[in-house]
Amino acid sequence: MxxxxxxxxxxxxxxxxxxxxxxxxxxxxxxYPAPALPGNAWHRLPEADPELALAAAAYYGAPLMLPVAGTQAAIQALPRLRMPSRVTVAAPSYAEHAHHWNDHGHTLTQTSYEALGAAVANSDVMVICNPNNPTGASVPAAQLLQWADQLAARGGWLVVDEAFGDTAQHNSIAAHSGRPGLIVLRSVGKFFGLAGIRLGFVAAHADLLRDLADLLGPWAVSGPAQHIALAALRDRxxxxxxxxxxxxxxxxxxxxxxxxxxxxxxxxxxxxxxxxxxxxxxxxxxxxxxxxxxxxxxxxxxxxxxxxxxxxxxxxxxxxxxxxxxxxx
Missing domain, CATH: 3.90.1150.10 (Aspartate Aminotransferase, domain 1)
Structure with missing residues (x-):
């Protein structure tokens, strides 16, 4: 690991x-001060609560969101949803992205933030943390959307990890994630300080979210995590x-x-x-x-x-x- x-x-x-x-x-x-759990929280199988996805969409400003067991679950799963591709991961950044895209037949290149624009033409997938972890570097939303359009025109993806985006919501592109080929990851762990409940969200086109949900399988997010996060996302x-x-x-x-x-x-x-x-x-x-x-x-x-x-x-x-x-x- x-x-x-x-x-x-x-x-x-x-x-x-x-x-x-x-x-x-x-x-x-x-x-976030977690509310008391229902008495049966540890007994019931964790059915997906549609209210959680709606609350996340409202908070993050996205058309559709899929709850996942931390953005780590999506980071590990997304490379399995594509045929072998040319993948550019911005570097330095959260190391799990490059680690998992390096598998499943993909060809990985790690590129500095300054050189990302030149890398679009030779990429099928680009992965960018925005703002970046660990450096705090960021790419303007307008630039990301331009790259997303270029990649989508040939069936590519732009994956934007906005795990630290809650304090810079003005630069989020989650609102545009309904378009094909744009995938945005958001985390409950950072801003809400709830890393222990292992919950994140993926914003993307409905077809991709359906494929991702099928890959992750049933009961992907625990019932207690859903209950706590629903309260946090609604507490303005x-x-x-x-x-x-x-x-x-x-x-x-x-x-x-x-x-x-x-x-x-x-x-x-x-x-x-x-x-x-x-x-x-x-x-x-x-x-x-x-x-x-x-x-x-x-x-x-x-x-x-x-x-x-x-x-x-x-x-x-x-x-x-x-x-x-x-x-x-």
Whole structure:
């Protein structure tokens, strides 16, 4: 399996402590307060609740949406719905996309965000995280729709992973996902802080959603996950408050890093920067009980999520002060 953030068991085994400040994911640390479950929630088979798909379509602004067991389920399944194709995956990005498109007879190319426009002509499928994980880079919606039209004209797909799109909804293309060849992935885990319920949505043309549902099979999403998500997707008051809170916290994190001469970019949920001494920074933080995401490959750098409380912010600031002092001695 590929490495991901949130692996606190690994942190505890390696560094022998249990007081971790986990900044290794881009998940909202203030999760949606899950409502009480019906008494039979764990007894009944999880029939698909049509109200959930309707609530998701209203929240994300899409014509049709299919609930799936986290966007990971769709990422693994989509490559199985096409004959061998020329696939371009934007890089660096969420590694599971390239990992799964590399199978099933496809020819994979990983291309920088700057070179995506030139890659359209030689691709049958393009996969883009927007905004990107881990760098926060984004492509304007108008540009994505132009590429989608070019690909669809020859039977191709544009897959846009908007898992971190809730705080940048103005740049979402979910509203256009009814057209053939455009597939948009959305996640409940990031903005709502509900990664544990394993729920995401796919917005696409009805024919593709039908094929995907057939491939994933019955009972794809648990009953408790459906119940909790339905409440979260309908709770406009919580959503508006949380959006304001995350935008302020994201800017606070950006400014905190800038005060330590770290020039970062990202979203309201995380910051990322290229770091020459990435392993040393990761080690420095881990020794202080702060778990950050280390990227070792071509995108050599660090990603930081949001602290959950003021004590966490102070812990992070102290560790950054010590890092800066160490670097300047």
């Amino acid at each position: 590929l490495e991901h953030g949130g692996n606190l068991r690994d942190a505890a085994l390696r560094f022998g402590r249990d007081d971790w400040l986990d900044l290794s994911t881009g998940i909202n640390p203030h999760w 008051t919580w959503q508006e408050h949380t959006l304001d809170q995350l935008l302020a916290s994201g800017e606070r994190l950006h400014q905190l890093l800038a005060a330590h001469d770290i020039h970062s970019a990202g979203t309201a949920l995380f910051q990322w920067w290229s770091e020459e001494r990435a392993e040393a920074f990761w080690q420095h933080m881990a020794e202080r009980g702060i778990w950050v995401r280390l990227f070792k490959q071509a995108a050599r750098g660090i990603r930081l999520g949001l602290p959950p409380d003021e004590e966490g912010w102070q812990r992070l600031e102290t560790a950054l002060n010590e890092w800066t002092n160490k670097e300047h001695t």
